[in-house]
Amino acid sequence: MAVDVNQRRAPAAIEQPGRLKRLSRSKGMMSLWFMMPAATILLLFLAYPLGLGVWLGFTDAKIGRSGVFIGLENYAWLFDDPVFWLAVFNTFLYTVVASIVKFGLGLWLALILNHHLPFKAILRAVVLLPWIVPTVLSAIAFWWIYDAQFSIISWTLVKLGILTEYIDFLGDPANARASVIAANIWRGIPFVAITLLAGLQTIPQSLYEAAVIDGASPWQRFRYVTFPMLTPIIAVVMTFSVLFTFTDFQLIYVLTRGGPLNATHLMATLSFQRAIPGGQLGEGAAIAVSMIPFLLAAILFSYFGLQRRRWQQGGSD
Amino acid sequence: MSFTRRRFLQTSSAVAAGAAGSQLLGVRRPFAQDTMSFEPEPGAELRLLRWSKFVQGDEDMWIANTKKFTEQTGVPVRIDNESWEDVRPKAAVAANVGSGPDVILGWFDDPHQYPDKLVPLTDLAEYLGNKYGGWYDAAQKYGMRDGEWIGLPLGASGARMVYRQKWVQDAGYEEFPTDYQEVLDIAKKLKANGHPMGMALGHGVGDANGWTHTILWGFGGKMVDEDNNVVLNSQETVDALEYVKELYQSFIPGTLSWLDPNNNKVYLAGDIGATNNGISVWYAAKNSEDPAMQAIAEDTYHAEMPVGPVGKPTELHLFTQAMVFKYSKYPNAAKEYLRFMWEKEQYEPWQLAATGYISHPLADYANNAVWTEIPKSTPYRDCVKNMLWNGYSGDLSYASAAAMADYIIVDMFAQAAAGERSPKEAAEYAARRAERYYRV
Incomplete structure (x- = not known):
């Protein structure tokens, strides 16, 4: 009898593994394990710094002192700070103008490069150069190009007899704003152009053939075939382009440090200046956090706006 | 600590004895055996x-x-x-x-x-x-x-007026003057002769802060008093701003954008007759193999920073x-x-x-x-001896560091010089900015 019982129980033990084993074999658990490394990285290197930054913005933390919670005081002080509002204005101007021009020129360049051109591969590589060169190096080059005494642009114009004196590129507030925007555009065009070019190459040729058969003009082919097919990638490219431009730091830091008269200070550079050399970590964090709503708005606009089918089909709300 | 109490007392007493002895003579000479070490x-x-x-x-x-x-x-x-x-x-x-x-x-x-x-x-x-x-x-x-x-002070990377001797002499001065009005005069003459002065008014931490603070203090203006109350909006500050506004008219164009390296480049290119800088400009020219640079080094001299109406050096280095x-x-x-x-x-x-x-x-x-x-x-030689401190005449603090990092004084002078605000308005605006940092 006893033998029989054991014989009956043994197979049952194999069929019903322990709780831990069952858990380890569960699909959900496996998914969780596979997600863990990515989730850990995201939590450690994205969520934690972001959370810490938001927290610091509510404190009077200074370098070497953790600070105490002061609620919205940093934001209240910033609200009354004309330099902060100047930086907000500069950031918007910089982002809007640079992004629009980068998009226009980038799309134009992509359309040209999408045609059969001689030395196409070399041309595409050349277009990428401004993007490949480290920002700091290109910024230093621009620093010389815009120099009040040694500018190659001024030198050429003076030699050609077009100007009588050198242009004060970075010493005049309006010129300085235009100059840093131009430098940003030069650097950002390749990213837009090459990514849009990749998008252009995914559009089936048959659509263009059908449009030609229907008698569509080149503009109509662009307006009703190319552009709608490209909008999803435009949404992604412009989201990134706006983010990169809005958070730009290196160009300004090398070229002007926010001068002259704070005319080129962006929110990112002001945040750094206040937080690190100035030691006001809380206030610097508050400026950085103030950028988040604008960045979120830009992302939401890109994702939910530009991807709307109605917009893609040329209609409006 | 491995530095024993006994050893410290030996050292301290020797040092104290030396110091006391020398003070009787009116000078503080080092005592021969005074040594100290930490193990x-x-x-x-x-x-x-x-x-x-x-x-x-x-x-x-x-x-x-x-x-x-x-x-x-x-x-x-x-x-x-x-x-x-x-x-x-x-x-x-x-x-x-x-x-x-x-x-x-x-x-x-x-x-x-x-x-x-x-x-x-x-x-x-x-x-x-x-x-x-x-x-x-x-x-x-x-x-x-x-x-x-x-902190253990190592010293100051001091700034002096760096100038071209020949051009200064052409302007009628034997050497670069140290009186504010004479500086104004020579600046005009240097410009008239095609060798203008140039000093940074952009966000250059060293050069721009250095000379603007020196002039502000030279007129008796200051950001805060001894109790750290903001007193920047004063007649002395306005006087300093009026002075720099006039001086700026004789500057080479572009100084509003100058960072720390700009004046070095322009000076070594022979485009300016005088600027404020450390000894590095002359050092670079002297050690260059280029004969043109050697000639610049030969003709380069240094003068102490000008002394303002307060009658004593008021330098920041x-x-x-x-x-x-x-x-x-x-x-x-x-x-x-x-x-x-x-x-x-x-x-x-x-x-x-x-x-x-x-x-x-x-x-x-x-x-x-x-x-x-x-x-x-x-x-x-006397840069540190003649120097005041950042945030003079208040305390060194978070506020003094933050005010300098925000270029409050530099921007104030730049605004007045460029005519973006009148000297009075620039002083008021800068004082408001300073109050943000010196708030209790």
């Missing part, structure tokens, strides 16, 4: 973060002295160099996270931003002060907080001092390293090798051969 911890090794060299001789001799220290004590020292403006953020991060180099050569009010993170250096500073004729006033102000030394961080496992080794490097046998050859790029904070080093053997260095 490095077993297995100690040090990491030093310092600013990158401005002149090659500085780095070479600093490394040679450090090597000598390692040979004598067996303590290896790793020296990391950073661009001078990057040292401040790195030091700040080290203080914040509690990890990093054992010793950092920082700038301006750095130690006052995180005093509780630093090893007190009072015994070492008092020893050096007693031995080498005492610390200059501004050096004490920078190094001390609440009666305790928290880039001031550097060593900080030992509490997280260091080897504070004794760090202090011994600093003591060794600050002693005459090391400090004077280092200062000489750097052609006086760093002006000393200890009075006795005014006798260093660098100030006589290299005549063009002589005007830099």
